[in-house]
Amino acid sequence: MPLRAFEETVLPHLDAAFNYARWLTKNSAEAEDVVQDACVRAMRFLSSMRDDDARAWLFAIVRNTFYSRVSRRANMAEAIPLDSAKDARPDVALDPEERLLQQHTVALVRAALEQLPVDFREVIVLREFEGLSYKEIAAVVRVPIGTVMSRLARGRERLMAVLKLTAPMETLR
């Protein structure tokens, strides 16, 4: 039964889908709408999914949903106000001073990531958070693997440049 298949194969990846959407949109409410729309599409196109790639398949749908919304409301993606980071996981093992430094660093990294153009940001998110292979990222983003490589490299260079200006130097060693 397709709906049961949906619940069994798509819902387990809801966190990943939301995280990806959240980094695409840079806005929590917007990300919720994107994921909800994406799930409606996913339900409709469930038959096009191969068993082994439910997560990458869902990412692709999230991405398409995001871009169709963007094209409907031009420039929306960059005009959205930033939310405060609520989900940063504080490391309880750190003493207060270190934790403060870490929170500061997390905020800097988050800001640096959000400043990146979305094309660079999304490949970094898919690679670093979700551990997708270049091949999987290429399938989600629909570009050649070479483009994935160059976007990752350029995105990281930019990130490094921004963080070198703002982050405490010792965090980069």
Place this chain on the structure above:
Amino acid sequence: MSCEHVERDLDTYLDNELDAATAMDVRGHLNECAACHRRVAEREALGRLVRAAPYYSAPDRLRARVLAQTTRARSVRRLLTWAAAAVLFVSLGGGMSLWRSAVTHGDAMPDEVVDSHVRSLMASHLFDVESTDQHTVKPWFLGKLDFSPPVADLASIGFPLVGGRLDYIGGRPVAALVYQRQRHTINVFVSPVLNDVVTRANVQSLRGFHIHHWVHDRMSFWAVSDLNEAELTEFCKALEAS
């Protein structure tokens, strides 16, 4: 391998996307070149930093909304199924008192009916009152239920009544009448219909059991058995006519 090569392959190396031979070349170079070694270390540190950025988990309300969507989609489909079945029923002139539905019933009742049936067979709790006499079984329910189930003995056509039991289906107490056909047990669950629902009979199969449902004289009947469908239909028609 030169520094330029390593710089070019930096990301693929760190992402484990380099072929084994090239990766070994990179490692060899890193052992000798302090500048490249530093660059790789810096890049690794960047990776750790990025992964320390927030991972946004789906809020509970989103999960609830998505789940509600699938439930809604399911009920819309059910509605369409029923509509299609209704059209079929009408197009057949409504002459059949029973009609067959290959699709699932719209609510949880068939599931509960099968569950109760299976439970009654497994737990050796088939009867609360064991009797082949309808005049014993019927009064037994008095005071235990707020209605009086019609109890018929169909022994004359080969479906002897063997007992009765109090059961719970759909969160309500129901009368369970137990009939036998050779070695097959038939459970008939009887409860009053609260509102004036349209009388509709329905036959279906679930988990290897046949289920008949009909409403007669403001009483709802669910008959369930592993008996073959033809004989169960015969039984139900006889019961309805009695």
